Amino acid sequence: MFSGFDYGSSNCAMGVMDNGLVKLLPLWGGQCFTPSTLYAADRGLICESVAHNIQSDSDREQYIQQRSAAIQQASQIRRNLNIGEQEKTLFVGEDAIENYIDFPEEGYFVKSPKSFLGVSGLRQEQVAFFEDIVTAMMQSIKQQAETSLQQSITQTVIGRPVNFQGSGGEESNRQAIDILTTAAQRAGYQQAEFLYEPLAAGIDFETSLKQDQTVLVVDIGGGTTDCSMVRMGPSHRIKVSREDDFLGHSGQRVGGNDLDINLSYKAFMPLLGLGSKLKSGLAVPSEPYWNAVRTNDVNAQVEFSSRANLELLEQLCRDASNVELVNRLLDLQQHKTNHQLVRCGEQSKIALSDALEITQPLGFIEPELAQSVTRELFADAIQGPLNRISALMKEAVAQAQCTPDLVYVTGGTAKSPVIRDAIQQQLGDIPIMDGDHFGSVTAGLTKWAEKLFG
Structure with a gap:
């Protein structure tokens, strides 16, 4: 099978x-x-x-x-x-x-x-x-x-x-x-082959096309964003080899996880002392806060959980003007709940797809602690990753040396209105089609498996 x-x-x-x-x-x-x-x-x-x-x-x-x-x-x-x-x-x-x-x-x-x-x-x-x-x-x-x-x-x-x-x-x-x-x-x-994820999403979408078109597939997943310019349609999908139809590829490790991380840093870390002052008048250093939320970075996680960081956080608690806030970061490190904080960022991101403002409970940090998060704050927090995603779309189009007839957007992260607005602004009046944000890649991989093994 x-x-x-x-x-x-x-x-x-x-x-x-x-x-x-x-x-x-x-x-x-x-x-x-x-x-x-x-x-x-x-x-x-x-x-x-x-x-x-x-x-x-x-x-x-x-x-x-x-x-x-x-x-x-x-x-x-x-x-x-x-x-x-x-x-x-x-x-x-x-x-x-x-x-x-x-x-x-x-x-x-x-x-x-x-x-x-x-x-x-x-x-x-x-x-x-x-x-x-x-x-x-x-x-x-x-x-x-x-x-x-x-x-x-x-x-x-x-x-x-x-x-x-x-x-x-x-x-x-x-x-x-x-x-x-x-x-x-x-x-x-016994046999395992690999296929680019945006191409898999495109293969699934292609079955619905009635005429040949050049499609920019934008797959914004949890860990990566991949873009492919592909010739698709009835005269292309019958081919066993599709190399000539793939006009441009771009991809980078930027996706939903980065949005969760940036939102968690911007929305929640001020509750743990980010932006507060030391007794000396200097700002509390930001690096421990970034390391806490960078759950997709091996070195950052090693650093955050290290003995040296524990000693640094204990010293910051002694030097902080607002000890209560910084002590929350120390508790986060000692109880290993930083992944849970980033999960709250992910939950907030998802909720903001349907609401302009939500209240995110943070009771695992402190009973009854919560934070209001707005779509506007989310948009501001993710500007860095969003710029990188926009650059990847530009790169794929530039490689293909032509303008797409339409854009096919997939990947769970692409459901966010903030992301959709950014794609529309980047590409102007080109029509944007939505796929099954979660299942299109799996469907395309399965159809390709049938070609290889069926």
């Missing part, structure tokens, strides 16, 4: 063909989209879960040899934490979020691990750790999909952004694809 697999920065989904139509498979609780999150009782237990769930005897034996020291350490971690051999220690999707909220200080939580792929300067042990995180997620999602389908899935097409990172070029992309390929093999796929 073959599938299309959208291993996204915000959500994951899997599709199969059913009587000529794409069917998205229920994963958890009947939902077809699961958050791209993982929670483990201890980060050292992730490799143990991976080893247990590798189905191929030869692949499992090879993996155990490669990770022998880590797996031995995992056994010791279980004993130290008094965790039984049959007790579940790893959770994915909504289960991961629930466990993180209930036990933020006790386990290891990661959101959008795809955002870390292709990061420059990783040591080999860090690459291996990311392999394990992605593998564990793929194993869990594949098992859920096969349970829904009551059939094994052995072949898949996985979506990929044009560029995984803003820097690093093809070396970063190769590193990311290598990690995904290794993870797919360990998850049990």
Whole structure:
């Protein structure tokens, strides 16, 4: 059986063909989209879960040899934490979020691990750790999909952004694809191919076109924005090779996660002392606040959780004019609830798609604490990422050396009126079409899988 697999920065989904139509498979609780999150009782237990769930005897034996020291350490971690051999220690999707909220200080939580792929300067042990995180997620999602389908899935097409990172070029992309390929093999796929995510979204849209057109596909996802200029229509979709139809590509690691981060910094961090003064009259430094919300930046998260940062925050509390505010940041660091703060930014962003102003509860920081957030503040907070998204659209059009007949917008982030207004201002009177903001990439990947494996 073959599938299309959208291993996204915000959500994951899997599709199969059913009587000529794409069917998205229920994963958890009947939902077809699961958050791209993982929670483990201890980060050292992730490799143990991976080893247990590798189905191929030869692949499992090879993996155990490669990770022998880590797996031995995992056994010791279980004993130290008094965790039984049959007790579940790893959770994915909504289960991961629930466990993180209930036990933020006790386990290891990661959101959008795809955002870390292709990061420059990783040591080999860090690459291996990311392999394990992605593998564990793929194993869990594949098992859920096969349970829904009551059939094994052995072949898949996985979506990929044009560029995984803003820097690093093809070396970063190769590193990311290598990690995904290794993870797919360990998850049990006998064949795994990759397709650009904006092209996948375009393939899904193309089936509805009655005439040939040049389309700018703008896919604004959780971790990346990708733009493609593509010739589409009845005379193009019958082709097996589409290389000549792809006129321009651009992509960068900027997406919904960046909007959440910028909004969280702008809207919530003043409640934690950002912009306040020290007793000396100087401003409280902003770097610890940025590090707290940059949940898609490995180095920032390491720095925020470090002992050196703890000592810095304790000193800031002693030096602050408003100790109560800065102490909230110290509590955020000690209780590991910074991911929860950024999740509040995401919830605010979503709510502001339908309202001009919302009140966001922040009771996990302090009982009854809340903050009013307006669409105007949101628009102001995200100007930096929005400018980068606009530049990517310009770049794709410039590469193609022609003007698109229409713009096809997809990706969950593109639902925001603020984003839509920016796209319209950038492109003028060119018609804008909306796709299935969450399912179009999965549908396109599934249709391409049918061409390759059907």
